[in-house]
Amino acid sequence: MITKNPGSWDFHGGIHRPDCKSMSAGKYLGKVPLPETLVLPLQQHIGAMAEPTVKVGDQVLKGQTIARVTEYIGAPIHAPTSGTVTAIEEHPVPHPSGLSAPCIVLQVDGKDTWDELPEPLPYFDDMDPSLLRERIRWAGIVGLGGAAFPTSVKVNHGPDRPIQTLVVNGAECEPYITCDDLLMREQADRVVEGIKVLLYVVDAEECLIGIEDNKPEAIAAMRKAVAESGLKDVQVVQVPTRYPMGGEKQLIKVLTGKEVPSNGIPSEIGVICVNVATAAAVTDAVMAGRPLLSRLVTVTGEGISTPGNLEVPFGVAMSHVIEQAGGYTDKAYKLILGGPMMGFTLGDDALPVTKGSNCLLAASREEAPPPDKARPCIRCGKCMDACPAQLLPQQLYWYARARDFEKTQEYNLFDCIECGCCSWVCPSHIPLVQYYRFAKTETWALEKEKRQAEDARRRHEARVERLERLERERKARLRQKKEALQKKTAAGGADPKKAAVEAAVKRVAEKKARQAEAEKSTEESS
Amino acid sequence: MKLPVHTSPYGSLPNNVTRVMGEVLLALVPGIIALVYYFGWGVLINIGIAVTTALAAEAGVLRLRKRPVRPALTDLSATVTAVLLAIALPPLTPWWMTVLGVLFAIVMVKHLYGGLGYNPFNPAMAAYVLLLVSFPVAMTQWLPPVLLNEHPLSFVQTLSAIFGGGLPDHLTWDTITSATPLDAMREQLKMNKTISEIAQNPMWGDFGARGWEWVGNWFLLGGLFLLWRKVITWHIPFAMIAGLLLASGLFWLFDPESMPFPGFHLFSGGMILGAFFIATDPVTAATTSKGRLVYGFLIGLTVFIIRTWGGYPDAVAFAVLLMNMAAPTIDYYTQPRVFGARDKDNA
Ligand code: SF4
Ligand code: SF4
Numbered sequence: 001m002i003t004k005n006p007g008s009w010d011f012h013g014g015i016h017r018p019d020c021k022s023m024s025a026g027k028y029l030g031k032v033p034l035p036e037t038l039v040l041p042l043q044q045h046i047g048a049m050a051e052p053t054v055k056v057g058d059q060v061l062k063g064q065t066i067a068r069v070t071e072y073i074g075a076p077i078h079a080p081t082s083g084t085v086t087a088i089e090e091h092p093v094p095h096p097s098g099l100s101a102p103c104i105v106l107q108v109d110g111k112d113t114w115d116e117l118p119e120p121l122p123y124f125d126d127m128d129p130s131l132l133r134e135r136i137r138w139a140g141i142v143g144l145g146g147a148a149f150p151t152s153v154k155v156n157h158g159p160d161r162p163i164q165t166l167v168v169n170g171a172e173c174e175p176y177i178t179c180d181d182l183l184m185r186e187q188a189d190r191v192v193e194g195i196k197v198l199l200y201v202v203d204a205e206e207c208l209i210g211i212e213d214n215k216p217e218a219i220a221a222m223r224k225a226v227a228e229s230g231l232k233d234v235q236v237v238q239v240p241t242r243y244p245m246g247g248e249k250q251l252i253k254v255l256t257g258k259e260v261p262s263n264g265i266p267s268e269i270g271v272i273c274v275n276v277a278t279a280a281a282v283t284d285a286v287m288a289g290r291p292l293l294s295r296l297v298t299v300t301g302e303g304i305s306t307p308g309n310l311e312v313p314f315g316v317a318m319s320h321v322i323e324q325a326g327g328y329t330d331k332a333y334k335l336i337l338g339g340p341m342m343g344f345t346l347g348d349d350a351l352p353v354t355k356g357s358n359c360l361l362a363a364s365r366e367e368a369p370p371p372d373k374a375r376p377c378i379r380c381g382k383c384m385d386a387c388p389a390q391l392l393p394q395q396l397y398w399y400a401r402a403r404d405f406e407k408t409q410e411y412n413l414f415d416c417i418e419c420g421c422c423s424w425v426c427p428s429h430i431p432l433v434q435y436y437r438f439a440k441t442e443t444w445a446l447e448k449e450k451r452q453a454e455d456a457r458r459r460h461e462a463r464v465e466r467l468e469r470l471e472r473e474r475k476a477r478l479r480q481k482k483e484a485l486q487k488k489t490a491a492g493g494a495d496p497k498k499a500a501v502e503a504a505v506k507r508v509a510e511k512k513a514r515q516a517e518a519e520k521s522t523e524e525s526s
Numbered sequence: 527m528k529l530p531v532h533t534s535p536y537g538s539l540p541n542n543v544t545r546v547m548g549e550v551l552l553a554l555v556p557g558i559i560a561l562v563y564y565f566g567w568g569v570l571i572n573i574g575i576a577v578t579t580a581l582a583a584e585a586g587v588l589r590l591r592k593r594p595v596r597p598a599l600t601d602l603s604a605t606v607t608a609v610l611l612a613i614a615l616p617p618l619t620p621w622w623m624t625v626l627g628v629l630f631a632i633v634m635v636k637h638l639y640g641g642l643g644y645n646p647f648n649p650a651m652a653a654y655v656l657l658l659v660s661f662p663v664a665m666t667q668w669l670p671p672v673l674l675n676e677h678p679l680s681f682v683q684t685l686s687a688i689f690g691g692g693l694p695d696h697l698t699w700d701t702i703t704s705a706t707p708l709d710a711m712r713e714q715l716k717m718n719k720t721i722s723e724i725a726q727n728p729m730w731g732d733f734g735a736r737g738w739e740w741v742g743n744w745f746l747l748g749g750l751f752l753l754w755r756k757v758i759t760w761h762i763p764f765a766m767i768a769g770l771l772l773a774s775g776l777f778w779l780f781d782p783e784s785m786p787f788p789g790f791h792l793f794s795g796g797m798i799l800g801a802f803f804i805a806t807d808p809v810t811a812a813t814t815s816k817g818r819l820v821y822g823f824l825i826g827l828t829v830f831i832i833r834t835w836g837g838y839p840d841a842v843a844f845a846v847l848l849m850n851m852a853a854p855t856i857d858y859y860t861q862p863r864v865f866g867a868r869d870k871d872n873a
Contacts, residue, residue, distance in 0.1 A: 096533075334530055334532070336534075340537060371532055375642075376644070379643065379809050381813050384815075395813075395857070420534055425538070427539075427546050428643075
């Protein structure tokens with residue numbers, strides 16, 4: 001079934017904030033030259049941390065897998081260039097917590113020698129989709145819109161969830177960011193090629209590409225590329241500019257009219273949503289056999305001399321990237337990774353660019369002022385009017401502050417997408433999102449504690465029960481022996497038939513006991 | 527390079543509590559001017575007394591609670607409470623009554639519950655009710671509107687009446703005060719007069735009581751300004767007026783000779799002021815959209831019930847306080863449908 005009038009729906013709330021995109025829009029500043037060292041975090045994605053497959057001192061080639069996936073949800077890491085592994089150690093990484101995490105440090109040799117690559121798959125549509133999924137997984141592709149969820153997992157929706165619509169997200173609703181815009185303007189074919197592959201992999205009936213109407217050049221380029229590709233049932237849909245239009249759930253709603261269920265994922269309603277840059281990465285993996293080694297990064301803000309977009313290999317220090325954009329101006333006050341609504345400030349610019357780094361925003365004091373002093377909530381409801389998840393942020397705030405984490409769940413805390421609209425409109429300048437993040441973390445911690453306590457209790461109970469059972473069995477055996485002895489003496493010799501029956505009954509009972517034991521122990525270990 | 531670390535989002539709408547409250551005050555201006563025009567200087571003097579008391583009380587309480595004083599004074603919320611109470615009082619209310627009311631509003635109703643944002647009851651209305659119950663006579667001694675007033679008082683005369691209780695020699699309280707129109711309507715209905723007989727009285731204007739109707743119109747203008755500025759949403763005023771009109775309209779259709787015309791209800795007394803400025807006080811109102819409709823409607827209904835069968839002529843204050851109590855429950859049962867809720871719309 002093809003969606004009728006895609007883009008004719010709406011989502012609740014949202015905000016209009018000056019998009020500030022013109023500083024960097026359409027400006028490509030080239031590929032960042034390789035620095036002497038690259039620092040590659042083992043965790044650049046949602047899921048399990050990758051496991052190094054190289055040792056300190058190893059020579060590696062460009063495109064070589066240097067860390068592999070260990071669990072279903074995960075992504076491998078490849079060497080963005082050739083060189084020597086000089087360390088595998090903890091290093092500060094771009095994370096809101098400001099903590100360090102394990103990284104592979106690569107000494108660049110400057111030769112940029114490619115490893116042997118797997119063969120391109122231009123005739124992918126003759127292949128089993130599972131092989132293509134394997135290729136996407138090998139290439140280490142994750143969602144490049146910022147969330148960095150492994151794409152191979154996303155496109156493996158399972159046979160019981162047929163996909164109707166592939167939604168391609170080119171909305172780029174966060175102010176300042178223009179890397180997707182640039183990609184669509186200049187490499188629309190690469191995006192469309194990836195869409196072709198993805199349509200085949202997920203077996204979708206149609207593809208809807210959503211782009212905000214503040215990017216007319218991108219819309220035109222994508223429309224042209226789609227027309228030239230001869231793909232049917234692929235449509236570029238112009239959507240209104242309103243934050244957070246590019247939120248997965250919001251874009252799906254606007255394009256298809258369907259709502260991703262609370263606590264659910266899009267494939268439940270027959271939709272899979274990927275970012276335009278992710279689609280382009282799929283093209284490289286399938287058509288050229290190239291893994292994901294670099295990405296487009298927007299470097300912008302009043303704190304940057306020449307704002308624009310750069311192609312940055314992963315692991316390059318942000319300070320190096322910013323130098324390529326002319327360095328800082330006097331106005332630089334804060335460095336934000338991501339946009340001003342959902343990004344986070346970095347305490348330091350010596351951190352590596354990773355797969356999820358879409359924007360380095362060196363904001364001036366005016367662009368990202370220090371937080372105002374919060375006033376009491378006057379329950380004006382502005383936050384509620386702005387909340388795209390249709391929550392009651394004022395109530396959530398009330399209960400989060402009171403540390404009543406049962407009530408915050410009752411008010412659907414976990415449907416909050418942390419878009420920041422509520423904080424933005426609040427006349428009392430309450431950092432609402434901060435409270436929700438706090439409440440979520442606390443709830444997780446509490447649940448973990450509860451689970452652990454529960455596990456411990458179950459283990460204890462099982463142990464007590466096992467001991468009791470063993471004791472019972474021992475007693476039963478004793479009794480049986482005694483009875484048998486008594487019978488023997490009473491009958492003065494055994495009835496062979498009766499003895500055989502008894503023996504069989506006993507065997508069955510023992511077998512049952514053994515089975516029960518085995519089940520118990522697997523239960524315990526699970 | 528070390529950089530400051532804050533959490534997103536960065537920046538916010540250029541809006542703050544002071545601005546919200548400031549806009550409420552601004553919206554009150556036309557109505558206040560009309561009040562002064564029709565009912566004399568007393569209105570302004572009351573506002574002056576109330577605001578001064580409110581600021582002093584707020585500062586005092588905050589100092590006692592060891593909280594910063596400045597932000598609370600500049601957020602103008604105490605000023606709004608004071609002004610709302612002052613304009614609900616009769617123009618010649620003795621000064622100490624106003625002071626008492628404001629102290630009660632700020633100290634007891636607002637700060638004993640934790641200050642701005644935490645008070646379950648509307649402070650201005652709670653204080654109004656306290657005064658009404660304690661001093662029923664003084665609180666119903668209104669002046670007739672200027673059009674009907676044969677003895678308008680000068681500014682100085684008003685001052686001395688408020689502060690000293692003294693009137694110019696040739697006047698007595700009985701000669702200068704009159705009942706409010708709602709009161710008058712009530713009394714006359716009690717004497718079994720029909721509405722058409724009552725309407726002969728020069729007190730009545732085009733659609734409500736003379737003077738009052740125009741004050742109502744000017745407050746309405748301010749209310750529309752608040753709607754336009756998005757300081758309030760349409761839900762509460764609309765539902766409240768709808769509730770009142772519906773109830774009074776039904777009864778009026780049924781028995782037009784002993785039930786006043788719905789327009790009378792709307793434009794006499796504190797209905798318009800209440801619908802746009804008092805019931806919409808966000809702190810004490812329901813906060814969900816559906817909840818606000820329910821809340822407003824119930825206030826409108828309660829106003830009609832109390833005016834018609836209750837013991838007091840005007841009822842906005844009582845109705846608002848009653849619904850303040852119900853607001854948390856209303857909110858609980860009117861939570862919006864969450865995006866993607868697993869309900870019948872979204873199986
Ligand atoms: S916008 Fe701020 S002040 Fe208004 S209800 Fe929400 S949290 Fe409270
Ligand atoms: S951050 Fe959460 S609560 Fe606030 S507007 Fe966004 S979804 Fe709603």
